[in-house]
Amino acid sequence: MTEIKFGYEVGTGEEVYIPLHHTIITGVTQQAGKTTALEGVIARSKLTAIAFRIKRGEIGFTTIGRRIQPVFRERADWRYVESIIEAIMREPQRYNRAQIIKACRGAKTLRDVWERIRFQLAKVREGSYLESVYTNLDAYLQIVVPRIEQMNFAKTLDLKPGINVVDMSGWEPELQYLVLASVIEEVHENHRNVIVVVPEAWEFIPVRRKTPVKLAAERLARMGAAVGNYVYLDSQNIMGIDPDIRSQLGVWILGVQRYEHEVKRTLNALALPPRLKPRPEDIMRLKLGEFYISTADTVVKAYAQPAWLPDEVAVKVAKGDLDPRSPEVQKYKPKIPVEPEEILISLWSKADELEKKVKQLYERMEAIT
Numbered sequence: 001m002t003e004i005k006f007g008y009e010v011g012t013g014e015e016v017y018i019p020l021h022h023t024i025i026t027g028v029t030q031q032a033g034k035t036t037a038l039e040g041v042i043a044r045s046k047l048t049a050i051a052f053r054i055k056r057g058e059i060g061f062t063t064i065g066r067r068i069q070p071v072f073r074e075r076a077d078w079r080y081v082e083s084i085i086e087a088i089m090r091e092p093q094r095y096n097r098a099q100i101i102k103a104c105r106g107a108k109t110l111r112d113v114w115e116r117i118r119f120q121l122a123k124v125r126e127g128s129y130l131e132s133v134y135t136n137l138d139a140y141l142q143i144v145v146p147r148i149e150q151m152n153f154a155k156t157l158d159l160k161p162g163i164n165v166v167d168m169s170g171w172e173p174e175l176q177y178l179v180l181a182s183v184i185e186e187v188h189e190n191h192r193n194v195i196v197v198v199p200e201a202w203e204f205i206p207v208r209r210k211t212p213v214k215l216a217a218e219r220l221a222r223m224g225a226a227v228g229n230y231v232y233l234d235s236q237n238i239m240g241i242d243p244d245i246r247s248q249l250g251v252w253i254l255g256v257q258r259y260e261h262e263v264k265r266t267l268n269a270l271a272l273p274p275r276l277k278p279r280p281e282d283i284m285r286l287k288l289g290e291f292y293i294s295t296a297d298t299v300v301k302a303y304a305q306p307a308w309l310p311d312e313v314a315v316k317v318a319k320g321d322l323d324p325r326s327p328e329v330q331k332y333k334p335k336i337p338v339e340p341e342e343i344l345i346s347l348w349s350k351a352d353e354l355e356k357k358v359k360q361l362y363e364r365m366e367a368i369t
């Protein structure tokens, strides 16, 4: 089995390897060092990987990644359209399935689906649930269809060994879902020995509802390993991710988490004998770059060696002789030119996200009380 160097065991400074398998890495934004860890692992593996940049100002996969054009294969079948609707309505659509199937019959492109939806929209009862489904889908396709038609997609994925990056930063999230899904499908159908890094997996592959990305990722996770294709999920948490995909993961890499409730749920789900499991406070006290790595029957606490950090320095960090944030470590990090405007945009979009989450929480609280 292929083993990839992850870094060094915290305390002893001994080398730590992970098996090549479907993998998840979790932890709090900026404090865990997920993307940096993945970058290091993939760079040392010498394998071919594909990663996606979805937010402006993101630093991951910029220094060692090679930019490529995505492909987009248009689909217009009802399963696909149903997954789009679930992604936007945030609810399972099995009761509307018959209507969705009807609306997609004979459609070859998303534009065809859009036209049929608008036709149906004119006929449904005002105020009905189906009306809101069609209205939302109409709004979604209105964003996506013209954008897809004017974009320059590649005919094939030009993957080379190392990290290949599809830059989707600044795109509408609606479009990101479809292109991410399409690229995963393309890898599944036409490539071998590729690691697909799925960003923000809790958002793209959520529990309960389908999304286009989930359909594609599920297939890759179920059947990819046989031909050397693996998914790497980069996610702030594990429990927000679809359980079917979770059950396919062979390696869990847990970085720092702050909410005890979330940590406990994660540890509960971890398939390890209780005596091997870390305690919640162990996870909550992890430092930048430190992770608990769990495979079928082992767990080890390791410092993730960034791609840019020399071995001897990484060993010192693992042994506790150097702090990962110290200048002695950080001076090795390559300077990437990030536009100040990009950073501002990224901060604004994070603020937007938080605002939305707070609002959702308030609404939920109000619903309960």
Ligand SMILES: Nc1ncnc2c1ncn2[C@@H]1O[C@H](COP(=O)(O)OP(=O)(O)OP(=O)(O)O)[C@@H](O)[C@H]1O
Binding pocket: 027, 028, 029, 030, 031, 032, 033, 034, 035, 036, 037, 059, 060, 288, 289, 290, 303, 304, 305, 306, 324, 325, 329, 333
């Ligand atoms: N192992 C490490 N050693 C030293 N510095 C690190 C390490 N990991 C990450 N860093 C630094 O910490 C910062 C955050 O890292 P990174 O972007 O990898 O975090 P992340 O968990 O992916 O965050 P996000 O969820 O926001 O994407 C970066 O400046 C990075 O260079």
Ligand SMILES: [Mg+2]
Binding pocket: 034, 035, 036, 060, 234
């Ligand atoms: Mg990251």
